Amino acid sequence: MRSAKVLVINLGALGTEITKNLVLSGVGSLSLIDSHIVGTQDLESQFFVSKDEVGTKRLDAAASRIQDMNPRVELNFDKDDFRTKPSSYFQQYNLIVATDLHSADIVKLNAISRRFSVPLFVAGLNGLSGYIFVDLIQFDATDEKLKSSMATPLKRLSQNREVIEVIEHFNEEQSKTFERIVTRNIYSPFEKMLKEGSLKGKLTRRQLKRLTNAVPLTLALFDYDDETSSLNAQDLREKATEKCVQLGLPVENLQQKYIEQFAEQAGLEFAPVAAVIGGAVAQDVINILGKKQSPLNNFIVLDAITLDMHIFEL
Numbered sequence: 001m002r003s004a005k006v007l008v009i010n011l012g013a014l015g016t017e018i019t020k021n022l023v024l025s026g027v028g029s030l031s032l033i034d035s036h037i038v039g040t041q042d043l044e045s046q047f048f049v050s051k052d053e054v055g056t057k058r059l060d061a062a063a064s065r066i067q068d069m070n071p072r073v074e075l076n077f078d079k080d081d082f083r084t085k086p087s088s089y090f091q092q093y094n095l096i097v098a099t100d101l102h103s104a105d106i107v108k109l110n111a112i113s114r115r116f117s118v119p120l121f122v123a124g125l126n127g128l129s130g131y132i133f134v135d136l137i138q139f140d141a142t143d144e145k146l147k148s149s150m151a152t153p154l155k156r157l158s159q160n161r162e163v164i165e166v167i168e169h170f171n172e173e174q175s176k177t178f179e180r181i182v183t184r185n186i187y188s189p190f191e192k193m194l195k196e197g198s199l200k201g202k203l204t205r206r207q208l209k210r211l212t213n214a215v216p217l218t219l220a221l222f223d224y225d226d227e228t229s230s231l232n233a234q235d236l237r238e239k240a241t242e243k244c245v246q247l248g249l250p251v252e253n254l255q256q257k258y259i260e261q262f263a264e265q266a267g268l269e270f271a272p273v274a275a276v277i278g279g280a281v282a283q284d285v286i287n288i289l290g291k292k293q294s295p296l297n298n299f300i301v302l303d304a305i306t307l308d309m310h311i312f313e314l
Contacts (some may be wrong), residue, residue, distance in 0.1 A: 013045035017278025127265025197314030200248030213258035
C-alpha cells in the first residue's frame with residue numbers, strides 16, 4: 001500500500017468516494033486527473049466542493065480538502081483531459097481507477113492498460129444503479145484458512161478461477177494447521193465482455209428468476225456511448241433484448257418500469273449509490289495492493305431498488 005502509485009480518472013460522485021477511501025487507507029501515492037468544471041450537479045452528489053466554487057476546476061476546488069484527510073499521502077493533481085495523454089503516461093502507475101467514461105474511452109484505456117500490464121477498474125452510475133468492471137489481466141490471490149479434515153485440492157473453481165497452490169503451515173501459538181491457498185484469476189478485456197460476455201449455463205433457474213433487469217440494461221447503455229441524452233424507452237428495450245439473447249437471459253423477464261427508469265436516469269449520479277459502488281471499488285483496490293483475498297472478477301451490477309449486487313464472470 002505505501003509504495004503503490006494509483007491513478008483515479010475523474011472526480012465526480014464516484015471518483016470522490018473512491019478517492020476518500022483510498023486516501024484514508026494510506027495509499028502511498030494517488031494521482032487525480034480531471035478536466036471538468038464544478039457544476040450545480042456536483043453540489044448534490046459529492047462533498048469535496050462547495051457552491052462558492054461553481055465554475056472553477058473541480059481539482060482546484062477539491063485539492064486542499066483531499067490533502068487534509070491524510071497529509072502523509074503523496075497527491076498529484078492534473079487538470080488535463082486524460083484522453084490527451086500519451087499511452088506512456090499510464091505506464092507509471094501500479095493501478096488505474098476510471099469513472100464516468102463512455103464505452104469508446106473505456107475500450108481505448110483498457111487496451112493501454114493491457115499493453116503495460118496495469119490493473120484497471122472502471123465504474124459508473126445510472127441513477128439507482130451502478131456498475132464496476134475489473135481487468136487485472138492475471139492475478140494470483142492468497143487466502144488463508146484453518147485446515148479442515150479434507151485438504152483443499154488443486155482445481156478449477158470456475159471458467160476464470162483456479163486453485164494453483166496450497167501450502168500447509170503449523171501455527172505453534174494456536175496449535176493449529178492452516179492452509180495458504182493461491183487462486184489464479186484470469187480476466188477478459190472490456191471490449192470482449194461487451195461482444196461475447198455470456199451467462200449461459202452459469203446460473204440456476206432460481207438465480208435467473210431473481211436476476212435484476214439492471215444487468216442487461218446496464219450493458220445495453222454501453223451501446224449508446226455519449227448519446228444517452230437522446231435515448232428512449234423503446235430503443236433501449238430493443239438493445240436490452242439483444243443483450244438478453246447474448247447473455248442467455250429470458251427476454252420476457254424485462255420489465256417496462258426498469259426500462260423507463262434506465263432511460264430517464266442514464267448517467268445520473270445519486271450520492272447513496274456512489275457511496276456503495278465507490279466503497280466496493282476502494283475495498284477491492286486495497287485488497288489487490290495487499291494481495292489479500294480473491295478480487296472481484298469481472299463485472300458487478302448494483303440495483304439499489306432491490307438492493308441486489310450481482311458479480312459475474314463475463
